Amino acid sequence: MSEEQVVLEVKHLKKYFPIKGGILKRTQGHVKAVDDISFDVRENETFSLVGESGCGKSTTGRAILRLHEPTDGDVLFNGENLIDVSKSSFRHLRKDMQLIFQDPYSSLNPRMTVKKLLMEPLLTHKLATPKEAEEKTVEMVEKVGLSTEHLDRYPHEFSGGQRQRISIARALILRPKLVILDEAVSALDVSIQSQILNLLKQLQEEFQLTYIFISHDLNVVKHLSDRVGVMYLGQMMELAETEALYDNPLHPYTKALLSAIPSINPKEKENKERIILQGDVPDPSDPPSGCPFRLRCPMAHDRCAEEIPRYIEAERDHWVACHLYDE
Amino acid sequence: MKDFTQRLIEDKVGLIGFIGIFIVVLLAIFAPLIAPYEPDEMFTNHVMEGPSSQFLFGTDEFGRDIFSRIVYGAQVSLQVGLIAVSIGAIGGLIFGLISGYFQGKLDQVIMRIMDVFFAFPDILLALTIVAVLGPSLTNTMIAIGIVFMPVFTRLVRSAVMTVKENEYITNAQAIGVRPSMIIIKHIIPNIMAPFIVQITLALSGAILTEAALSFLGLGVQPPDPSWGMMLNDARAYMEFGPWTILFPAAAIVFTIFCFNLLGDSLRDLLDPKLKQ
Amino acid sequence: MKPLLDINRLNIDYQSNKKEFNIIKDINIQIDEKMKYGIVGESGSGKSLTSLAILNLLPDALKVDQGHIKLNTDSTKDLITLSKKEMRKIRGNDIAMIFQEPMTALDPVYTIEYQLLEVLKIHKNYSKKEMHQKGLDMLNKVGISRSEQIMKAYPHELSGGMRQRVMIAMALICEPKLLIADEPTTALDVTIQAQILDLMNDLSESHHTAILMITHDLGVILETCERVAVMYAGQIVEESTVENIFEEAAHPYTKGLLSSIQSLGERSNELYSIPGNVPTPDNYQELGCRFATRCPFAMDKCYEQEPPMFEVQDDHASKCWLHVEEAQDDERRTSRAGS
Incomplete structure (x- = not known):
């Protein structure tokens, strides 16, 4: 596994949002949305980022694509540091990296037909003449399970699942290498969600895609991913291969998160040990000292308040940031 | 476009508005052919006469034919309305887009300037500008345009900020579309609805502001007829000759009404969601 | 009570x-x-x-x-x-x-x-x-x-x-x-x-x-x-105790839903999915079963006549023609065995 080629390397990525206040709109503090996280993504794999709302998983995705300019850190895409590239030349790099959003209702311009939506990326990057673009559009629409008769319609004429197919077609028409899926199936009904997940898997094989899958849904993540990173309050808590993480979670937060998923198997429900965490996620503009999870952690001890746990490889390919594993 | 005309024809209300405006435009263009007399021709024997077969809408205090003056006045009023509103709308669109899309310091500067304009009552601001530039038809239009600009700027700015929140804007950025194209292709079409409605409202406002300016002697210069001026001239005589005020007022109401009808239906026609 | x-x-x-x-x-x-x-x-x-x-x-x-x-x-x-x-x-x-x-x-x-x-x-x-x-x-x-x-x-x-x-x-x-x-x-x-x-x-x-x-x-x-x-x-397609529904789901829609969620947990390659889209109220099937267009078991009858709420077992009802057919088959078999 580890010999596979690394496509994307994220090193010490930070994204702080200033909090402005007062009459003069001075910066009074920072929300550390992403606070020093590192990971790499390997070719053709699905790497997932999970966590609760406000943990910084979406911001990470957007910082990689520089839709939010990172505060600090490096992002290496095929060896090239994306942070050093000027804004205008970064626009050309965007064709290799695409983003698919959660909300299929607001992510498509309501005034453009499907055909125009799909042609826009090609024409923007001058990858095709209008005529060629139209041919590619027809091909792409069929690949995502829609038909050519849909081309002249507007987004509002489609259901949520179909719109998400359009979003996928629009992202993939540029033949990107890396696709970041930000809660891409979260807004969909169960019966539609599985259709889209199947489609994503099938397209990944066909186009040799690398996915970064951002989600709060641990069941979906388990199904789709090769490796999973668990985030909490802007930091990476644990990162491992999917099976290792689900079968043998190390971090107390991961354990609690997994136990909180409502079971769908009556037998499993009987003998499942549930950890119910106390309290809420702390305010990210005022995080606790030391380990960000310590206020809710059933295992917290004195050391957790004093120092931030190191992010270490506790087992082979299994990283964790917790004092319990760093004696 | 073919599709659009088709839908306009099917939409009865919009069609009525469109035809009404078309009639006013025809009146303005073919005024010399339609009007029976020159607008400033005085029939001294027929001062303040009611409607008759000779003078369709009656005559005013100088014995001028009101019908002819309304026909010629359409030229002035339409011109003032359209050009003044275009100045205001285009200026407002540009400033509003810059303000709303890029935000930051530039936004602050633009909006504070607009606030200053906002602080003055419309008519006072228009008066000041005309007073500085000198009274003439062109300057009246420029003044009204400037007066209307802050409203458009505010409207466009807030609409842009709402539209900008949509993920399809981020999506376009993620694809690599340059900011200028994002504004043209993704933002402008999505702010058109409130913008067009504001234009129809501003048209009526412009015609009325012109009337007020003319009344104060700073707008259209006599003897050129404008509806607003006719209205104001007639105020002193409306007890003896209600027709002097009735017909110019009707012309203004009719035109504004038609613009509003058209504006409403345009907004719907431009929205693909309401397309059946 | x-x-x-x-x-x-x-x-x-x-x-x-x-x-x-x-x-x-x-x-x-x-x-x-x-x-x-x-x-x-x-x-x-x-x-x-x-x-x-x-x-x-x-x-x-x-x-x-x-x-x-x-x-x-x-x-x-x-x-x-x-x-x-x-x-x-x-x-x-x-x-x-x-x-x-x-x-x-x-x-x-x-x-x-x-x-x-x-x-x-x-x-x-x-x-x-x-x-x-x-x-x-x-x-x-x-x-x-x-x-x-x-x-x-x-x-x-x-x-x-x-x-x-x-x-x-x-x-x-x-x-x-x-x-x-x-x-x-x-x-x-x-x-x-x-x-x-x-x-x-x-x-x-x-x-x-x-x-x-x-x-x-x-x-x-x-x-x-x-x-x-x-x-x-807009209709109830199945109703029972939670245990019955989760362990012995009868209606094809319920089965489909459960299969798609359960297969999520299994990390299988292909997820079970119900084909088609959820219909909107203005195009509900007028006759027959509203699920028929997405149902893998749909028969001609399903498009013609609305299925009844059928008691598949004690305290467990499901709105599907399949159960009626099965029950009739069983009846035929028992009556044949009896005669």
Whole structure:
């Protein structure tokens, strides 16, 4: 596994949002949305980022694509540091990296037909003449399970699942290498969600895609991913291969998160040990000292308040940031 | 476009508005052919006469034919309305887009300037500008345009900020579309609805502001007829000759009404969601 | 004993000057006292409309066409025919409701205390002091520790989980007989969802409140409910105890839903999925079964005639022609064996 080629390397990525206040709109503090996280993504794999709302998983995705300019850190895409590239030349790099959003209702311009939506990326990057673009559009629409008769319609004429197919077609028409899926199936009904997940898997094989899958849904993540990173309050808590993480979670937060998923198997429900965490996620503009999870952690001890746990490889390919594993 | 005309024809209300405006435009263009007399021709024997077969809408205090003056006045009023509103709308669109899309310091500067304009009552601001530039038809239009600009700027700015929140804007950025194209292709079409409605409202406002300016002697210069001026001239005589005020007022109401009808239906026609 | 809430053949139509069509068809639900009942369905299945109909809060364009919703407390009332004034006495008092969005369900300009005690002011006659004490008790019961402080807070000062706790406190403060919870945890994170579901379970037991849980999440149903109705396109397609539904689902739609979720956990390559899209009310199948177009087992009959609610086993009904066919086959076989 580890010999596979690394496509994307994220090193010490930070994204702080200033909090402005007062009459003069001075910066009074920072929300550390992403606070020093590192990971790499390997070719053709699905790497997932999970966590609760406000943990910084979406911001990470957007910082990689520089839709939010990172505060600090490096992002290496095929060896090239994306942070050093000027804004205008970064626009050309965007064709290799695409983003698919959660909300299929607001992510498509309501005034453009499907055909125009799909042609826009090609024409923007001058990858095709209008005529060629139209041919590619027809091909792409069929690949995502829609038909050519849909081309002249507007987004509002489609259901949520179909719109998400359009979003996928629009992202993939540029033949990107890396696709970041930000809660891409979260807004969909169960019966539609599985259709889209199947489609994503099938397209990944066909186009040799690398996915970064951002989600709060641990069941979906388990199904789709090769490796999973668990985030909490802007930091990476644990990162491992999917099976290792689900079968043998190390971090107390991961354990609690997994136990909180409502079971769908009556037998499993009987003998499942549930950890119910106390309290809420702390305010990210005022995080606790030391380990960000310590206020809710059933295992917290004195050391957790004093120092931030190191992010270490506790087992082979299994990283964790917790004092319990760093004696 | 073919599709659009088709839908306009099917939409009865919009069609009525469109035809009404078309009639006013025809009146303005073919005024010399339609009007029976020159607008400033005085029939001294027929001062303040009611409607008759000779003078369709009656005559005013100088014995001028009101019908002819309304026909010629359409030229002035339409011109003032359209050009003044275009100045205001285009200026407002540009400033509003810059303000709303890029935000930051530039936004602050633009909006504070607009606030200053906002602080003055419309008519006072228009008066000041005309007073500085000198009274003439062109300057009246420029003044009204400037007066209307802050409203458009505010409207466009807030609409842009709402539209900008949509993920399809981020999506376009993620694809690599340059900011200028994002504004043209993704933002402008999505702010058109409130913008067009504001234009129809501003048209009526412009015609009325012109009337007020003319009344104060700073707008259209006599003897050129404008509806607003006719209205104001007639105020002193409306007890003896209600027709002097009735017909110019009707012309203004009719035109504004038609613009509003058209504006409403345009907004719907431009929205693909309401397309059946 | 009469059930606490008895919904009988409830039909809801959409009416505007342009169109008219049926949305909710023949809903039958009986909820006993202290029972925890779930309605599960995808968006647009009509589960929320059913709950709004109970409180007579349907949007103007929707009309109850026929049916009864009987509430049996001290006396029996048909909620459909009740006057507005009588209905107001029931809302918040006998039946309370909590909504999905704790962010918008609280009014941002009033303190928690004001909103929490408002219900009490309307329905009960307590002194100011008693009310304040009641409010504090209730906040403590929903697991809010700094209750004095929270009483004075405004909604925006609280997190999503806290707001949902406040909503639950507001709903339960009058000790209603029935609590309708419309997707109460959908907007919350999993760890907070676990807290809230736990809390609801505890409170319904200690307050003897029946719960009607409306959700799209089968997992939430299994965590909280005893009985469940599965809705699809405005109809109940299957109804039974939670155990029966999860272990012996009969209707193809229920089976499909369960398979797609269960296969998620298995890390298999291909997920089971129900083909097609959820229909919108204006294009529901007029004749036959509303699920037929997406059903892998659809027969000609399914497009022609509406299937009956068939008792597949004791206390377990499913709306599908397959069961009727099977039953007939069995009958034939036994009669042949008998002769």
